Amino acid sequence: MNWINYRSTKPLTYARENIAAFPETCILQLSAQETELFTQMALSIKANPYKTEEQEDFILGAKQIAAAFSPAARQFIDQHLQQGFGAVQVKGVPIDEDLPETPSIGGPLSPDYKKTFVSEAMLMALGALTGAEPFNFRQEGQGKAPLIDNIVPVYKLKAQKGAGGFDNNFPFHCESAWHRKRPDYLILQGIREAPDARTLVFSTQMFENSKWQDSSLDISNWFRLKAPDLYVQMEQAGIPMGTASYSFEPPLCREAGSFRLNINFNGTDCIDMDAVNWLSELEDFIEAKTVGAVIAPGNALLLNNHITCHTRTGYTPTFNGMDRWFLRGYFKKDLWSGSTSTANNGAYDAKAFSELMELGWITNDGNLTSTFAKYIYHPEETRQLTGRMAELAALAFHYTPMAGSRLV
Template structure:
């Protein structure tokens, strides 16, 4: 099964870029109902309502504008005020509410995913080694419902892939006893590196929580192959079987400039293949953003009009 591919026309591409360049200066609060071309808006709404079995869609043909080198003298480019951030705002606001996390990248709403010198082996956006299947922010009680990955620049070989695997496709390969184990509250998830980069103390893992939840036919997933563990032998065995099933149903998506992969973060896990950065200004570069369908009123009060979810210690009493 292939995921929906939506290709923009030249007219849609130009109209969306003009709007994106305006939006980035006013922020996502200014995104109106008619900000996107009708056909693009309808495609995103349809995906938001029904993500299908694969849990992702691919937008193709976005403008990415004029780009600086990915790095200069080892320092990453940040692109403040660039139209690609506006694209993220427009897409996120069409799917839900764009958010950031105070604990992650200082609350930034748009993240740059680019290799950094000396961080090649890190299991996060700054690394270049293979990154196995995970959802974003597995440890967090208020996880994003959607993530978007906009490709600005490919790796030199143009072979690095975003690897996407749906729990709903993997479910067909799992035995009932494995599914029962994965639905039990016997799993814990450690904080990802993007949340602990500046911390000197390792936070206690979240949990216990199930890995699969929701209806039997259309489950949701809470899983990070690097961070989710179980103290139970059967639980550990179930995690291994799940990882194998996700590998079996994996979609290898080689994003090219102007592509945006939009994932339902409760259905589609993702990872990346390894690549070799050269730090010559032309390395692989993606931009990532989050969207959420609803935020509890108590959390909204603490956010005080911002789009940044407060640090976990401030909200952990709500769940």
């Protein structure tokens, strides 16, 4: 089939000059007393989130901060994320007082780059309020797979429509919508702001009283979502993707009477021009209805990754050490569940599964073993595999994350 690349056919041309403000009803303001309490609790966590062996202790400490949130604050976040707009902005979130310069490269930080990790603790605490577990994809951070991503402008990536890019408007998307372990929630927490960089959000709530609400057109086989170019390039370089290359869910679908989004306007193929035109109308609608906010220091944006899509505007960094810097965290409720394993989509057959067991990489109930762990944590080990061993490793990665690991 000759699929049509949507973005190539419909270039991104939206000016994004008149963006409505983020709704006040979805903003939670922490009190000065709460900010101080959470600061002290974060400073009391002795673990370092950028040391793999200390991450679980750090997460445990952050969950204690989450437990200290008031019942009213917890209810506010839950209501708006689950049944409401699908996005919450939290203001007054404590940040580190003694900050170094904005890193020149995003992804993980050196464990000694910062003296304290207040922002990281708050990111994990806010994630815990969703009832989901933090994780990340192995390919993020150029394959260094940090639990917490530091997002900063990178000059050589200025035209990239993703982390590190800045010299363009970025198309709307749901985070990793094609992936079998798509995040349920995404949290962005500001450390330093760029006043001209706005994060834009669209919610399925905005479909009310529009033609999309009553659309009965069957588009179930019109589209395919595809993996980002970075993930494809890394697979070609010997780092298996660990999921199918495509997902065939439509950009907009109904579930139990409500809408769910599977949006990536920069990574969707269309079956024909009718599908292209349909998707273009949807993108026009989303661009016209979006709201925006600057992720400032002490502000966190929590997003339900199923009922919202988001993006950012282009901006102009100065590269003077004070540029835009925020943290990004992914959270998933069924992180260690096999329910989204590719066992049902032909990722392996009985012979391959038997071979994986013989290698000691997997158990008969489909759990990866500690023997395979080195390939998860050390990409160079995977690159050394050749022939059938490389093929089997690529299949084994479909079973990540393994118990005790947060890498997919």
